[in-house]
Amino acid sequence: MDQVSDEQCSEAAALLKAHGSERKAARAGGVPRSTFKHRLKRAAERGMLGFKPVLPGFELKRSSAQLDDSGNVQKEWVTQHKESGPAFAMPAGQVLKGVSAFVDGEGRIRHQWIKTRTDSAAPELIGALKAEFEAYRGRARIVPPPKRVERDLMTVYPIADPHIGMLSWRPQTGADYDLKIATERMLDCASAIVAKADRSRAATIVNLGDWYHANDQRNVTPKSKHQLDVDGRWFKVQRAGVQVFRSIIDMALAKHEAVEVVNIPGNHDPEAGAALALALAGFYERNRRVHIAFPADLYYRRFGATLFGAAHGDKLSPARMAMAMAVDQREAWGATAYHWFMFGHIHKDRLDTIGDVRVESFSTIADKDNHAAGGGWRSAQALQAVTLHKRDGELGRQRVNIPPPSMR
Incomplete structure (x- = not known):
């Protein structure tokens, strides 16, 4: 007043x-x-x-x-x-929802009203996960390091699009998939692939995005607003995803001396994926053998003669991935003999060679949702581990295949 x-x-x-x-x-x-x-x-x-x-x-x-x-x-x-x-400035945490206009008889704008809405559920999501793990901050169980490792080797574990929290119904899609199936399958496959992997001194676990099927409790894709079939309450799914990832990290710590964890935001879970990284960083902050990388759209790492990168795959074509690596990592690019780029998003194995860059996508362990089943998208399901040698580049691979629904 x-x-x-x-x-x-x-x-x-x-x-x-x-x-x-x-x-x-x-x-x-x-x-x-x-x-x-x-x-x-x-x-x-x-x-x-x-x-x-x-x-x-x-x-x-x-x-x-x-x-x-x-x-x-x-x-x-x-x-x-x-x-x-003064000039209108979008309030922090808000995005444009719509604009209304009052026009005259000739259709000219006389007045406008700008309507905003909360940007996303990210603050609530991050706050909930922080509260959940605050009691456990820095209290990760210290897994003893392996007694024998190959110091010139690194194992890369690409994990593409597990869509934890997705709900798929066999009569409609040909296979059942829910929160329980997703978590059990991920743990089984991770346990098998880590057991098969070489005893590399270093390991990099790369979540290539869409770890979660939904970003928040609205159950739509954030950008296109496609309706999603989900299983379980939103917070229950988020907590299950963090617990599964912790188990995978602990498996890797038992096999490898140093573990780096990478979380690439997907088009299904841009904020939820960032919150996942935050929760893991808090949990392992006192464990010097674990490094949780900052969650970003692009990730690069040099290991000896190999430079590799990762992205989700929804924003870049294979050619642009190769170009981005060359531009963003000029010094490492010129100092390395082998160049490799990983992505997910398309839910299948595919290899392109752009110049001397092997640009490769990886299969998901998830079954099809209703949209994919109706659209005719089909692919094999598997989890892989790739071993790199410091001098010789890629040394070998291990693979855990998931049989098709008719043979399970």
């Missing part, structure tokens, strides 16, 4: 008339200039400054004049309205 009284407004009008300028009038009145200007605007709104153009706090809307036969001004009319406020 405006607290400027009529007496203060009248005094401001009189001081301005007596002294001629706002600065002198404010000094004479013994008030800061900003206070005086505010009182002057209120005086103008209440008609205490007359109607000379242009009043403080107002701006010219329209000006008309009546001329005599000689072209001399006889009368003038000036229409003023309150001046515009």
